[in-house]
Amino acid sequence: MLKILQNLDRRWIFLLMFVAVAVPLIMGTTFPETPSGEVIAVFDAVDNLPDGSNIVMALDYDPASAGELQPMASAFTRHCALKKHNIYFMTLWPQGIPMIQSSIDILNEEYPKTYKGKYGTKYVNLGFRAGNEGVIKLVVEDLKKSYSADIHGTNLDNIPLTKNLKNIQQVDLLCNVSAGYPGSQEWVLYGSSPFDIPTVVGCTGVQAPIMLPYIPDQLTGMLAAIKGAAEYEQAIINHYPQLAENPKAKEGLIRMGPQLVAHVLLIGLIALGNVIYFWERKQGTA
Amino acid sequence: MKRTIPLFISAVTGFVLIATAFIPKFVDWGNDAMAWFNLLAAFAFVLGGGNLLKMQLQKISAQQPGWGYSAVTLIAFFITLFVGLAKVGVHPNVNFPEFAWSGDYLEEGSVFWWFFEYIFTPLSATMFALLAFYISSAAFRAFRAKNTEATILLIIAVIVLLGRTYASEWLTGGFSNEPIFGENGITYSDFKLDHLTQIIMEDFTTPGMRAIKIGIALGVASTSLKVLLGVDRSYLGSDQEA
Numbered sequence: 225m226l227k228i229l230q231n232l233d234r235r236w237i238f239l240l241m242f243v244a245v246a247v248p249l250i251m252g253t254t255f256p257e258t259p260s261g262e263v264i265a266v267f268d269a270v271d272n273l274p275d276g277s278n279i280v281m282a283l284d285y286d287p288a289s290a291g292e293l294q295p296m297a298s299a300f301t302r303h304c305a306l307k308k309h310n311i312y313f314m315t316l317w318p319q320g321i322p323m324i325q326s327s328i329d330i331l332n333e334e335y336p337k338t339y340k341g342k343y344g345t346k347y348v349n350l351g352f353r354a355g356n357e358g359v360i361k362l363v364v365e366d367l368k369k370s371y372s373a374d375i376h377g378t379n380l381d382n383i384p385l386t387k388n389l390k391n392i393q394q395v396d397l398l399c400n401v402s403a404g405y406p407g408s409q410e411w412v413l414y415g416s417s418p419f420d421i422p423t424v425v426g427c428t429g430v431q432a433p434i435m436l437p438y439i440p441d442q443l444t445g446m447l448a449a450i451k452g453a454a455e456y457e458q459a460i461i462n463h464y465p466q467l468a469e470n471p472k473a474k475e476g477l478i479r480m481g482p483q484l485v486a487h488v489l490l491i492g493l494i495a496l497g498n499v500i501y502f503w504e505r506k507q508g509t510a
Numbered sequence: 511m512k513r514t515i516p517l518f519i520s521a522v523t524g525f526v527l528i529a530t531a532f533i534p535k536f537v538d539w540g541n542d543a544m545a546w547f548n549l550l551a552a553f554a555f556v557l558g559g560g561n562l563l564k565m566q567l568q569k570i571s572a573q574q575p576g577w578g579y580s581a582v583t584l585i586a587f588f589i590t591l592f593v594g595l596a597k598v599g600v601h602p603n604v605n606f607p608e609f610a611w612s613g614d615y616l617e618e619g620s621v622f623w624w625f626f627e628y629i630f631t632p633l634s635a636t637m638f639a640l641l642a643f644y645i646s647s648a649a650f651r652a653f654r655a656k657n658t659e660a661t662i663l664l665i666i667a668v669i670v671l672l673g674r675t676y677a678s679e680w681l682t683g684g685f686s687n688e689p690i691f692g693e694n695g696i697t698y699s700d701f702k703l704d705h706l707t708q709i710i711m712e713d714f715t716t717p718g719m720r721a722i723k724i725g726i727a728l729g730v731a732s733t734s735l736k737v738l739l740g741v742d743r744s745y746l747g748s749d750q751e752a
Contacts, residue, residue, distance in 0.1 A: 234647045241646040255676035260708075288634035319634075321616055322626055354555065355548030362548065366541045370548060376603060376614065418531075436711065437720040451674050484675040486642065491668055493650040498664075501654045 226503050229496065237493065244489040248481035255480055259459040263452055265445030266424045267459040269397055270303045277396040278385075279304050280312045282411060283327065286319035289403035289428060294326065295453040295476035296426035297401045301327040302473055303460050304399075305335040310385055312395065314350040314371075316359055316406045321352055321375070334470070344383045351375030356406040360414040364421070367391050393419050401426040408435055408446075417442040426452060454480045517740050523547075524738040562587065593621040666710060673707025 259267065270279075281300060285293045304311055311331070313324045331339035331347060339346050350371050353359045362370035367389055373379050380386040392398065398421050402408040408425040412435075416423035422444055427435055429449030439446060447456050453476030460467055467473040523543045530540030566580040574580075592598075599620040600613035615622050655661040672678055685698040699705065736742035 232650075234651075237647050237650055238643045241643050245642065255679075257676075286634060287631035288638040290631075291635060291638070319626075319630075322623075322631075325616075325618075353548060354552040355544070356551065358544045358547040358551060361544045362541060365537060369541055369545045376605065377612065378605060433711070433715045433719050436716040437723060449674075480675065484677055486646075487671040487675050488677060490646060490649045491671055493646055494653045494664065494668070497650045497653060498655055501656075 226500060230500055230504070240489060240493075241486065244485040245482040248485050249478070251481070252478060253481035254474065254477045255484065257451075257455045257458040257477060257480065259455040259462075260452075262439065262445050263447060263455040263459055265440065266426075266447055266456060267303070267445075267463075269422060269424045269444045270300070270307065270309075270399070271463065273307065273309065273396050275308045277307070277309050278312070278389075278394070279309045280314065280392050280395050280398045281324075281327065282314050282316070282398065282400045282402075283320050283323045284316045284407040285323060285401060285403035286317055287322075290323065291479070292428050292450050292453075293401050293403055293426060294323070295450065295479065296447050296456065297323065297327055298330055298472070298475060299453060299456045299460060300399050300401065300426065301330045302334070302467065303456075305331055305338060306460075306464050306467075308338050308346075310345075311347040312350060312385065312389075312392070313347065314363070315352050316356055316410075317403075318352050318354075324349055324351075330472075334472075344378075344385060346385075348383055348385045349375045350386075357410045357414045360406070360410055363392050364415045364419050365391050365393075393421060396422070398423040399425075402431065403428055404431065407431070409438075412438050412442050426456075450476055450479045450483060513743065513746055516746055517743065521738050521740065524734065559587075559591075590622070590625060593625065598622070599624075669703060669706050670710060673703040673705075673710075678703035678707070 273279075281297075281304070283297055285297075301311070313327065315321060315324055317323075328347065328349060343349075351374065353370055355362075355370070359370050367386070368380055371380060374383060374386070380389075389395075392415070398411065398416055400408050400411045400423065402411075402425060408427045408431060411423060411425070415421055417438075423442075424445045424447075425435060425443060426447035427449075429451075432446065432448035432452075435443065435446050435448075447453055455476075457474055457476045461473065471478075526536055526539050526543055529536040563584070566584050569580040570577045570584075594615050597611050597613060597615050597620065600611075600615060600617050600622075602608075602610055603612035603614070606612035613620075616626065617623060653664060653667070655664050672681065682702040682704075685702050687697050687699050690696050690698060733742065737745065
C-alpha cells in the first residue's frame with residue numbers, strides 16, 4: 225500500500241482537490257461564522273458613521289483574485305448602501321474597472337431607491353489612474369490634480385459629489401480591497417497614516433500578515449481572506465437580517481464550505497506524505 | 511549628459527518630496543512632481559507594449575522553442591489593442607453624442623468588454639485556481655517533518671489551516687472555560703484552535719513582520735539616500751557612458 229502511495233500519480237491528488245472543492249460548492253454547504261475582533265472593528269467603522277457619510281471605495285484587484293476579494297467588495301458595498309453612504313469608487317489597477325462596475329451593479333439592482341439614477345449625487349466612479357502610490361499621494365492632497373474627470377469624462381467640478389471635494393482627507397472613511405501592489409499597504413503608508421484618514425481594508429490571505437502590524441493605530445480593521453469576508457457578511461446579516469434572504473449576500477459564507485474541505489484534505493495529504501517519509505526512513509531509502 | 515540629467519532630476523524630485531513632509535511650502539511642488547510621475551507612469555504602458563513586441567518578435571524570428579506561443583501572444587495583443595483603441599461596438603457617450611468615439615471602451619456589450627468578461631476573466635481565475643492543485647501536490651510530496659524547524663512549521667500550519675475554518679468549532683468548540691491546573695488562569699478554552707490561530711497571528715507573526723518591516727524601512731531609507739546623492743546609479747543601467 226505504502227509503495228503504491230510512494231509512486232502516486234499527482235493527477236489523483238488533483239482529482240481529490242477538485243472533488244473537495246466542487247462537492248461543497250455544488251451542495252451550497254455553509255457554516256455559521258462568528259465575527260472576530262478585527263471584523264467587528266471593520267463593521268463598526270462603516271456602521272457607526274451617520275447615514276449618508278462619504279466613503280472612498282478603492283478596489284485594487286483583478287479577476288484572478290475576485291474569487292477571494294469580490295465577496296468583500298460586495299459586502300462593503302451592501303453595508304454602505306444600507307447606511308445610504310455616498311460612495312467614491314476608484315482603482316489603481318487597470319483591471320479594476322470592471323470590479324467597480326460589479327459593485328455599482330449591486331447599488332443599482334439591490335438598492336434602486338437610494339442609488340438608481342443618482343450617479344454623481346450618491347456615488348461616483350473615478351475609474352483608474354496610472355501611478356500607483358503616486359496617485360495615492362495626490363488624491364490625499366489634491367484630488368483634481370490626479371483626477372480631473374470621472375470615468376465618463378465628466379469634469380469633477382460638474383459632479384455634485386466631487387465639486388467641493390479638495391482631497392480625500394475630507395471623506396469619513398477609506399475602504400480598500402486589495403490583491404497586492406499597489407494596494408492596502410500603499411494606502412496605509414501614503415494615505416491613511418500620514419493624514420489620519422480612518423481606513424479599513426480587505427485583502428488576500430497572503431497579504432494579511434503584512435497588514436497585521438498596522439492594526440489598530442494606522443488601520444482600523446481588516447478582513448483577511450475569504451474567512452474575513454464570510455465573518456463580515458455574517459456581521460452584516462446579524463445587524464440587518466433582511467440580507468439573510470439574499471443569496472448574493474452570502475458569497476463568502478458559501479465559499480467557506482470548500483475552504484473547510486480543502487484544508488482538511490491538505491492536512492490529510494501532509495499526514496500521508498509524512499507517514500510515507502517515516503516509512504522510507506525506516507527502510508533506509510529516504 | 512545622458513546620465514547627469516536623470517541623476518539631477520532624481521535628486522531634485524526626491525529632495526522636494528522629502529521636503530514636503532516637513533515644510534508646508536513645498537507641498538504644491540511635491541504634488542506637481544507626483545502629477546508628472548503619474549503621467550510618466552502612464553507612458554510605461556507604451557514601453558511595456560513595445561518591450562512585449564520586441565521580445566516576442568525576437569523569439570519568432572529566431573524560431574526559438576515555443577515560438578508559436580509568442581505568435582499567439584502577438585495576435586491576441588494586436589486584436590485586443592485594436593478593439594480597445596477603435597472602441598469596436600461602443601456607443602457614443604450620452605454627454606457627447608456628436609463624438610462617435612466618446613463612449614467608454616469597457617461599455618457593456620462592446621467587443622473589448624466581451625473579451626474581458628468571457629476570455630480574460632475566466633483565464634485569470636483559472637490560472638489562480640490552479641494554485642490549489644499545485645499546493646495539494648506540494649503538501650503531499652514536500653511538507654515533511656525532516657527536522658525540528660520543519661516539524662514546528664508543520665504543527666503551526668495544521669493549527670492555522672484548521673483554525674481558519676469551522677473545523678476548529680467541531681474539534682475544539684466543546685473546550686470549557688474551566689482552569690486546567692488550579693487557578694493559574696489557563697483554561698481548556700485557551701486551546702481552542704481558533705484561539706491558538708489568533709495567538710500565532712498576533713503574538714508571533716505580527717512582531718516578526720513588524721521587525722522585518724522596520725528592517726526594510728531602514729534599507730529603503732539608506733538605498734533612497736544613495737540614489738538621491740548619486741552614489742547608487744544602478745537604476746540608470748550600465749555603468750558605461752552612452
